[in-house]
Amino acid sequence: MSRLRQDKRRLALENYPLRFETRSLYGDVDTNRHVNNVTVARWFEESRAQLNHRVAGAARLLDPPPGLQLLLVSIQIDYLQQVPYPSTVTVAAAVGRLGGASYAVAHGLFENGQCAALGESVVVQARDGRPLRLTSEERAALEPLAVFDAAPTEEAIG
Secondary structure (H helix, E strand, O other), rough: HHHHHHOOOHHOOOHHHHEEEOOOOHHHHHHOOOOHHHHHHHHHHHHHHHHHHHOOOHHHHHHOOOOOOEEEEEEEEEEEEOOEOOOOOEEEEEEEEEOOOEEEEEEEEOOEEEEEEEEEEEEEEEEEEOOOOOHHHHHHHHHHOOOOOOOHHHHHHH
């Protein structure tokens, strides 16, 4: 079992502080007649952008100061079930853990109340390509969203 699936809290939509609904499009359908895996990655990208927007603001995302970057350094996705077309899904995000210059974004995709995919992306704040420590203000903005930061209890592992 992957690390993402071990924490049962990740399987419940109500545990994610940031969410948006979207519908699958015909162009999202693959030859197996379900939503393509790349679409899930795109939805998770949008949830990461939503989280970054809330924490850093639109100006920082769209027109950052010279040399300042939010770098996506890794992404992992576990597909738990197929998402049919047509369907409406809820894409959810939270902070998974905080590091000195980085944070993990915990992603969840829900269709009809069921978790269809879990993801985690790691974002590093950098200046001119080198890690830059998160400021106390940035940490203060991220901490309320860090619902999966602590290691899961035995009960959460199930």
